[in-house]
Amino acid sequence: MASKSKATITDVARAAGVSTATAGRVLGGYGYTSEEKKEQVLKAAQHLGYRPNALARGLITGKTRTLGVVAGDIQNPFYASVLRGISNVAEANGFGLLITNSDEAQQKEVHSVELLAQKQVDGLIVTPSDTRKARHLHNLRAMGMPLVLIDRTVAGLQVDRVATDNIAAAEHAVRHLIAAGHRRIGIVAELADEESARLDMFLARAVVGDPIESETLYPSWQRLLGYIRAHRIEGLPVDPRLTLRAGSYSAAAAQAIVPRLMTAPDPPTALFTTDGTMSE
Structure with a gap:
């Protein structure tokens, strides 16, 4: 039997008596599988201690179930509260977070945004350090990246924003x-x-x-x-x-x-x- 720490989809499929494709659909949460086979796969996965490969799943589904956050200053109590709220909602909906800090410097913000985009996050939440010159955010939006702004508005950027009056x-x-x-x-x-x-x-x-x-x-x-x-x-x-x-x-x-x-x-x-x- 495969080691529990190294069990693969192939191992789960063999133990459940189904095809690798069927096991992949069940464990990846996509496509249709009968309830009977779904139960077989889940029981086998639990028995083997299978842990899904998030990267591989992302390549198949095009989704990583991860959100990227660029905060202005994570030491500031305001951002700490915002991040806690984001974390609570993300976790409740099965999403993970990648959090970066810009220190209110646009160069660091641009680097953070590029890094998170390379990580294939499903969406970005950003506190823009510059409300007038934010070409990198305009470019993200043009590429179809879901984007929400916190606390501030960027001129000409038509995206959702969460802010105080x-x-x-x-x-x-x-x-x-x-x-x-x-x-x-x-x-x-x-x-x-x-x-x-x-x-x-x-x-x-x-x-x-x-x-x-x-x-x-x-x-x-x-x-x-x-x-x-x-x-x-x-x-x-x-x-x-x-x-x-x-x-x-x-x-x-x-x-x-x-x-x-x-x-x-x-x-x-x-x-x-x-x-x-x-x-x-």
Whole structure:
């Protein structure tokens, strides 16, 4: 008898008294086989300790039942929660995961996407590091690869996305502070990918209500819009000096810039941070 650790489809077929093709269909989960023969094959496989070869099955079916995930920063609690949710749903549906980390760097993201595509994953879940220049994602979509984006939108890329309504959420949070009696509310935000002059221009436009294309903005910029919208709705002026640009999502970055705001002659009475890690 074949060793249990090395049992093959041929061994299972012989033990079940069926053809190799029949055993392959049963163990691969494709095609039709009668219930009687299916039961024979499964019993033989269990007895021999057969373990399916996922690579071989993928070559036959064209499916690996594996999903690829490219996260921005797996150490960030936000991504940890997202990955847990993805893992729970994937496992419940019989899928495995291959997880990579981009560190919010597009070069690493491109490498991760190429690696996962070479692994023949059945679909990709990506947090894009660049919302405007993501040719590699456009190319994937054109090739027919199922693709879902997390947290952000890529300009011109028509795929499903799972994200928070950052503008509405920020507006709600800031209006809550206003309702509590605060009139000078500071905001500490990442606000990366823009020059300081662009920040001034962004604030000037948002304060007067100029239309701003928000769909492809990074989350921190969307939350800044919500902060400004709350002030406009409540009839409060927006003081640009209360907007602090941290440059990254981290407690260290926030700690480096907040003291100068809190020691100013007219400090805020409340702070709104656009990321949970900044308040750790």
